[in-house]
Amino acid sequence: MSATTTVKSRPDGRQPDQLRPLKIELGVNVHAEGSCLIEMGRTRVWITASVEDRVPAHRRGSGQGWITAEYSMLPRSTHDRGTREAIQGRIGGRTHEIQRLIGRSLRAAVDMGKIGERTITLDCDVLQADGGTRTASITGAFCALYMAVKRMKDARMVSELPVRQYLAAVSCGIVEGTPMLDLDYTEDFQASTDLNCVMVEDGRLVELQATAEGAPYQRSELDAMLALANKGIKELIVAQKRAIASLG
Numbered sequence: 004m005s006a007t008t009t010v011k012s013r014p015d016g017r018q019p020d021q022l023r024p025l026k027i028e029l030g031v032n033v034h035a036e037g038s039c040l041i042e043m044g045r046t047r048v049w050i051t052a053s054v055e056d057r058v059p060a061h062r063r064g065s066g067q068g069w070i071t072a073e074y075s076m077l078p079r080s081t082h083d084r085g086t087r088e089a090i091q092g093r094i095g096g097r098t099h100e101i102q103r104l105i106g107r108s109l110r111a112a113v114d115m116g117k118i119g120e121r122t123i124t125l126d127c128d129v130l131q132a133d134g135g136t137r138t139a140s141i142t143g144a145f146c147a148l149y150m151a152v153k154r155m156k157d158a159r160m161v162s163e164l165p166v167r168q169y170l171a172a173v174s175c176g177i178v179e180g181t182p183m184l185d186l187d188y189t190e191d192f193q194a195s196t197d198l199n200c201v202m203v204e205d206g207r208l209v210e211l212q213a214t215a216e217g218a219p220y221q222r223s224e225l226d227a228m229l230a231l232a233n234k235g236i237k238e239l240i241v242a243q244k245r246a247i248a249s250l251g
Contacts, residue, residue, distance in 0.1 A: 013190065015044070019183045022173070022235050027143065027246040029150055036123075037151030039246075041143030044187055045133035050143045051126045052151035054160075058120045068118035068165075070148070072105035074098055074140060076129040101137045104210060108141050108170060108201045109148055111209045117165035123151055134188040138172035138199055142239050145170050149247055168203040171239035172210075175200065175228040177220060182227040184235045196220040200232035204240055 015023070023044030032038035037052030058069045075098065078084045088094050105127060125147060127140040148166075155161045176186045176194035183190060191197060195217040201209040213225060 013183070014187065019181055020231055020234060022185045022238055023187065025239070025242055027146055027242055029146055029246050029250060035147075035151075036154050037147035037149070039143040039147040039150070041139050041146070043135055043139045043142075043185065045131060046135055046139050046187075047129070047131040048136060048139050048143050049128045049130055050140065050147045052144070052147040053124045053126070054151055054155060055122045055124070056120075058122050062120065064120075066120065067115040068113075068120060069115070069122045070106060070109045070113060070125070071122065072102050072109070072125040072127060072140075072144065074101045074105060074127045074129075074137075076132060076136070080129045080132045101140070104137060104201075104212075105141055105144055108172065108209050109144060111201075112145065112167055112170040112203060113148070113152075114165045114167055117161055117163060118152065118155070119161065121160075123148060132188070134186050134191045135174045138174050138201075141170070141172035141201055142243065146243050146246055149243075150250065153247075153250070168205060169240045169243055170201065170203050170209065171236045171243060172199065172201040173232050173235040173239060174198065175231045175235075177224055177228070182224060182231055184231040196224065196228070198225075198228045198232065200229065200236065202232065202236045204237075206233060 026042040028040045031040045032051050035051035036054045039050045041048050062069050125144040127144055129136045152165055156164055174186050175184050175198045177196040178190050178194050196215050198213040200211055
């Protein structure tokens with residue numbers, strides 16, 4: 004079945020290969036070196052990039068920088084109020100996984116040798132969740148990161164922009180037998196297979212997480228989801244470039 008075949012109306016009326024309405028706003032925090040508010044449908048993530056003159060122990064003396072991330076969901080970002088992990092006294096496994104995913108993804112897009120022995124931390128706080136929070140965080144965090152390294156270059160902290168390629172992420176899934184792009188929460192809950200894809204501008208994959216929630220999926224279904232992800236990420240990168248160009 005073609006990924007663009009209309010089989011049933013999605014909750015918001017989109018076609019299977021359509022992204023949710025997207026908004027990327029940069030410079031939303033006056034203190035951080037880079038900042039972004041990204042909205043994908045009803046999912047909203049607030050992101051800041053902080054530059055510090057230090058690196059983890061394993062990077063000291065190497066001349067290499069480091070990029071890391073912290074991720075959290077505000078207590079009422081979901082339908083029911085959640086408990087702050089700080090109150091619980093520990094970070095949950097899901098949070099650890101997403102933080103590591105964001106950090107890995109961004110490091111793949113940057114030449115660490117060009118930022119010197121500095122750490123850039125991306126803080127990703129989910130204000131409102133309606134599916135795709137990790138992929139929205141990656142897409143927005145890249146923009147905040149770009150803003151931060153551009154400021155570093157303007158301040159002559161680095162001689163050139165260390166960004167190798169633009170990078171974005173999106174979710175896909177198989178819902179009632181149909182491959183769909185950019186699932187909201189309702190669709191993600193119903194999906195028999197879900198996929199999170201991180202990709203750089205030239206189409207190479209950084210990370211692929213594809214999981215069967217019910218019956219195993221076929222290779223043809225994986226190929227269909229990858230085609231959707233490629234289309235969606237290209238559109239997201241166009242939006243990233245537009246937002247970054249607005250900075251001047």
